[in-house]
Amino acid sequence: MKRKPVAISVVGVHNSGKTTLIEKLIPILKARGLRVGTIKHTCHEGFEIDVAGKDTSRHRSAGSEAVAISSRTKTVFVREFKSELTLVKLLELYESQDLVLVEGFKKSSLPKVEVFRKELGKNLVAAEDPDLLAVYSEDAVKTSVPVFSSARIDELAEFIEREFFGTK
Amino acid sequence: MKRKPVAISVVGVHNSGKTTLIEKLIPILKARGLRVGTIKHTCHEGFEIDVAGKDTSRHRSAGSEAVAISSRTKTVFVREFKSELTLVKLLELYESQDLVLVEGFKKSSLPKVEVFRKELGKNLVAAEDPDLLAVYSEDAVKTSVPVFSSARIDELAEFIEREFFGTK
Numbered sequence: 001m002k003r004k005p006v007a008i009s010v011v012g013v014h015n016s017g018k019t020t021l022i023e024k025l026i027p028i029l030k031a032r033g034l035r036v037g038t039i040k041h042t043c044h045e046g047f048e049i050d051v052a053g054k055d056t057s058r059h060r061s062a063g064s065e066a067v068a069i070s071s072r073t074k075t076v077f078v079r080e081f082k083s084e085l086t087l088v089k090l091l092e093l094y095e096s097q098d099l100v101l102v103e104g105f106k107k108s109s110l111p112k113v114e115v116f117r118k119e120l121g122k123n124l125v126a127a128e129d130p131d132l133l134a135v136y137s138e139d140a141v142k143t144s145v146p147v148f149s150s151a152r153i154d155e156l157a158e159f160i161e162r163e164f165f166g167t168k
Numbered sequence: 169m170k171r172k173p174v175a176i177s178v179v180g181v182h183n184s185g186k187t188t189l190i191e192k193l194i195p196i197l198k199a200r201g202l203r204v205g206t207i208k209h210t211c212h213e214g215f216e217i218d219v220a221g222k223d224t225s226r227h228r229s230a231g232s233e234a235v236a237i238s239s240r241t242k243t244v245f246v247r248e249f250k251s252e253l254t255l256v257k258l259l260e261l262y263e264s265q266d267l268v269l270v271e272g273f274k275k276s277s278l279p280k281v282e283v284f285r286k287e288l289g290k291n292l293v294a295a296e297d298p299d300l301l302a303v304y305s306e307d308a309v310k311t312s313v314p315v316f317s318s319a320r321i322d323e324l325a326e327f328i329e330r331e332f333f334g335t336k
Contacts, residue, residue: 019223026230037234038227055187055271059206062194064269066205066262075253077261081243093245094234101232103223 005037005097006164007087008133011106012115013122021115021136022101024150028157029099034165037097039090041104098165111163113156116141134159173205173265174332175255176301179274180283181290189283189304190269192318196325197267202333205265207258209272266333279331281324284309302327 010018022038029036056069060080068077079093087108094100102110106125111133114126118139126132127143135147136156148156178186190206197204224237228248236245247261255276262268270278274293282294284305292311294300303315304324316324 019226023226023230026227026232030231036232037236038224038232039236039238040224040227042223042237042239055210056206056208058187058191059194059208059269059271062191063198064194064204064206066265066268068205068207068258068261069210070207070252070258071210072252073250075249075251075258077247077249077258079245079247079261081245082241083243084238084240085243090236090238090243090245093236093247097234100234101227103227 005091005094005100007039007091007094007100007102007110008160008164009102009105009108009110009112009131010115011104011112011126012117013120013125016115016117016120017136018103018115021113021153022103024153025101025157025160028154029160032157032161034098034161035096037094037100039100039102039105041102099160113160133163173259173262173268175207175259175262175268175270175278176328176332177270177273177276177278177280177299178283179272179280179294180285181288181293184283184285184288185304186271186283189281189321190271192321193269193325193328196322197328200325200329202266202329203264205262205268207268207270207273209270267328281328301331 010022012018026036056067059067066079068075087105091100109131112126112129112131113134113136114124114132116124116135116137132145134145134156135141135143137147138149141147146159178190180186194204224235227235234247236243255273259268277299279299279301280294280297281302281304282292282300284292284303284307286307300313302313302324303309303311305315306317309315314327
């Protein structure tokens with residue numbers, strides 16, 4: 001087993017369904033006993049986050065870089081960095097997770113699953129990428145890696161687990 | 169110098185002004201070169217957090233326990249726990265900070281600053297607490313620890329820094 005966390009990048013052209021795949025994979029992988037985290041890379045720089053505890057928002061506005069709100073049944077910790085972090089630095093934040101699904105970072109050397117929709121009229125973005133592990137598509141795709149359709153998403157989860165965590 | 173992070177609890181009765189003190193202290197302490205984080209303990213269990221990146225919210229709803237959104241100029245990392253964390257566990261999340269201002273946790277053995285307003289008609293909540301370090305109040309307060317008014321908040325920050333980080 002590799003060092004935790006394993007990170008897999010979900011790549012594909014705009015609108016290919018990357019978020020949808022991640023959304024579907026998380027509960028399946030969790031049901032298989034893996035602790036799963038996610039990273040989203042965005043070009044939008046204006047995103048904001050709201051911690052709906054009023055006082056916590058005041059802490060953040062005053063300049064607190066790390067804020068937690070804790071109750072008897074739930075704790076949320078928010079850490080803010082005024083810069084882009086390298087993927088390596090980002091992954092250090094996930095040491096309590098087994099697996100991190102990364103949306104974007106298609107130029108990284110992470111193992112990749114590409115989401116492909118023929119109707120978008122583009123080629124596979126990771127066709128030549130030696131780190132391409134599998135393709136997720138409803139279409140017939142010419143590739144040397146396994147292709148999983150949405151009907152076989154459980155098999156994709158199993159494939160990921162076997163590849164990185166061995167068989168249980 | 170003690171092990172990072174130093175944690176100080178800000179205590180006081182409801183409405184005494186704990187959040188306001190924390191809000192005022194953060195920029196002063198940051199200007200003195202300290203990296204400051206905060207923790208808020210709440211009895212409200214229904215609080216929600218919104219990460220305004222739409223896709224990131226979808227990751228969280230699908231069950232991702234740790235979510236980051238990263239852009240060229242900003243990264244926000246959100247970690248969620250479905251339970252109350254002990255203060256020790258919470259503070260482990262703050263290893264990159266020098267100082268954590270904790271709102272609440274008045275029964276802990278953290279060093280404490282009490283915010284006091286005579287008009288609320290209550291006594292000091294930490295009067296007998298051996299960990300009471302200072303009082304922040306506009307009123308005359310009978311106590312053996314130093315009392316700082318809002319006009320002397322810089323001195324309170326200096327006092328905290330000297331007490332825990334020595335003189336520079």
